[in-house]
Amino acid sequence: MTRPRRLLLLVAGALLLGLMLFFAISRATPYEETIEHGPAPEVRSNPYLAAERFLTDQGRAVEHAQGIGGLTETKDSRQVLLLLGERSTMTPAQAERLLHWVDKGGHLVFVAERIWDENAGSSGDLLLDALNLQQHEASEKPDDSHVADGAANAEKRPVLTRLYLENENAPAYLAFDTNYHLYDAGGSAHAWANSASATHMLQLRHGSGLITALTDSWIWQNDAIAQYDHAWLLWYLTQDRDVTLIYRTDHDGLLQRLLRYFPEALSAALLLLLLGCWHAAQRQGPLLEPANRGRRQLREHLRGSADFLYRRAGQRHLIATLQNDILRQAQHRHPNLVALDHAGLCKVLAQLSRTPIEAVTHAMRSSLDRKMSNADFTRQVARLQSLRNAL
Structure with missing residues (x-):
């Protein structure tokens, strides 16, 4: 093939490739696509991160604690303690110190954990039992839990929980779990929030302090605090006070942390251990037959x-x-x-x-x-x- 002919073929190929690219570009349609990567790691590790940021924006000094051990001795009584974590490991001494801290002027907000047991005469929740409060399932609450007059019965109650305040024309609406009901057995509560069939928030005085009991705290989690009046309730309960938030009272053990952060290393170590046991258990040499028990004679014994x-x-x-x-x-x-x-x-x-x-x-x-x-x-x-x- 001569040189001019080779050059002509190269020019024709480049022209054909250019035409194909131009056709593909003319047929392409631009579009936008949003890829959701989920919440950030700090959001996944802290379900109340949005609540903390909200309180910080309101001018509150917010602290985050991992447990209640020694907390009441170091915290000022002019604070709000949001105890939203699981309390199965709380001891009677810790509950007594916590209530003593409230008695000096603190404000405790906690979530009821246990259902009232009629046979045992208690719920097992140290805070509920100490305050003479009971939590029931909404369908199993006592008949005398609250008495409604004719006007209230005539009103069709909404699914949301209503919180009425003095000097306010409209109530605050909250999306508590309506399957649970708080009952003030001691009659000491001075404020409460009710849904159509249950009470979900009780507030009572304890010495110089204040206690607020809730049926659940999911309304302040990251995906729900912006709904209804959830953020307003958090502001209302913590106004003019610094806040200490406890949403996790137990700590992971060493094995749990290793399983969470180093599963591959644990698997390799387990496999190495199994291989070591297999190697140590190998039989070396031929199998020895058991000795004959009757081989010795009387002369040998003597x-x-x-x-x-x-x-x-x-x-x-x-x-x-x-x-x-x-x-x-x-x-x-x-x-x-x-x-x-x-x-x-x-x-x-x-x-x-x-x-x-x-x-x-x-x-x-x-x-x-x-x-x-x-x-x-x-x-x-x-x-x-x-x-x-x-x-």
Whole structure:
């Protein structure tokens, strides 16, 4: 192919590619697309972050605490404590200190956790029981929980909770969970908020302080605080006071944190542990057969017993045992043998066994002057055995 022809093909290809790009661009339609990545990590970790930001914008000094341990000793009584977290780990001493802090002028806002148990006469919620408050399911509240007059019965109550204030023409509307009802068993509440079938907020005096009990606190979470009058209620309860917010009273343990933040590392460590156990459990070498329990003979047992006594008791004990055995054998034929002296004893044994008296005297020596060699010990034992057999 000549050079001019090659150049012409390249120009034609570039022109064709340009036309195709122009056609694609002319047919393309621009559009906008919003990709939701979900809430930020700080929002996911703090369900009341919007409430904190709202209070900060209102000029409140907001603090966030992780637990109630030692909190009442360090906090000023002129504060509002929003206790919105789960309180199953609260101790009676902590509840007593908390109420004492309220008694000095603090304002406690907490969420009722337990349902009233008629059989037990308590709910198990330390704060509710101490304040003589009860939480019931809306369908199971007492018949005398509240008495409505004819005008109130004629009015069709809304699903939302209404909060009426003095000098206000319209109530505040709140979206509490209508499945639960707060009952003031002690009759000490001076303010409350009701829905169509239940009471969801009670406020009562406690010493110089104030206590507000709620059936739930989800109205102040990030996705609900902007609805109805939820933000206004938070402002109303915390006005002119600094705020301490507690929405989590328990802490994750080490294992829970490891599972949350290092699942891959834990999986690798577990796999390594399993491989190590498998390697350590491998059998090295051939399998050994169990020993035969009946392979030893009587002679081996006797030899083993004799070796043990020789090592532990010594020569004197073995020889003395043989001598005592000879005396027991001779007593059957000469009952007064034990009353004789050593010379008389040897003489009688010589007569009974028809053995020379020198051999009997040597064999029946009362003690050994020195430790004998193995050969001398064997000969001495042989003499005693011969004398015993002769009897």
